[in-house]
Amino acid sequence: MNFEYDGFDSDEEIAEQNDHYAAYPLSEHGWLYIVADIRDMSISKIGLTTKKTPEQRLAEGKTYNPFIVLFATYNLSKLTYGISKVELKDIEGYIHRRSFADPVMHLYTGRNSEWFYMHPETAELEVDRMLAKRGFSVGGKYLYSSYEGDHNHNGIYASRMREIKTIYRPFPRDFEEMVADLGTPKIYYQSYLDYLKDYHLRSHRDKIYL
16 A cells, blocks of 8 residues: 655654554454444443444344444444454453443343443544554544644544544434334433434534534
8 A cells, every 4th residue: 555654744644554463364344333222321332243234233133122223333444454353353352341431231141241331422432532542544544633623533533533433413303203203202212312402503513523
């Protein structure tokens, strides 16, 4: 891969591949995703999958929780050097070992689940930081940004992160129409609806990934 570097701006430094993972075959698909429960915005799920899409992965678990919605997805196969199943497994281990927040325990086994006691937006912030900290890059340039400016969102080079990241924040009216068609009682989605109303009142700067 040929990338240009002017030798001055550290935000334009050419990203190097992690030698530890260079020898492993790349996965065709590699996703990290954050899920919200529309009944309770104080918890969130952080998962990884090698399925073609995160939606496919969630559809397989549709019997587990009918109240989940995607909050953010990260297409790690679009990173400069792609992603291997080995590194995906290590990222999963890091998330659970690092414990961004207390994990929700499975009632019957007492084991950690992929759910955490943290707001999905906080989970998103932590995942952004984690990806930047691992030295990931897009188009040969690092996701981390060391300079203040419109491009910098919490230490992340926003336009680069948008290459791999998608957030899901439907307009409140659209979401209400959808759940009304499904016959979902409002008590089960009021928490998520209140969040959406608040989110869409924010400034453009606070909606940089939309």
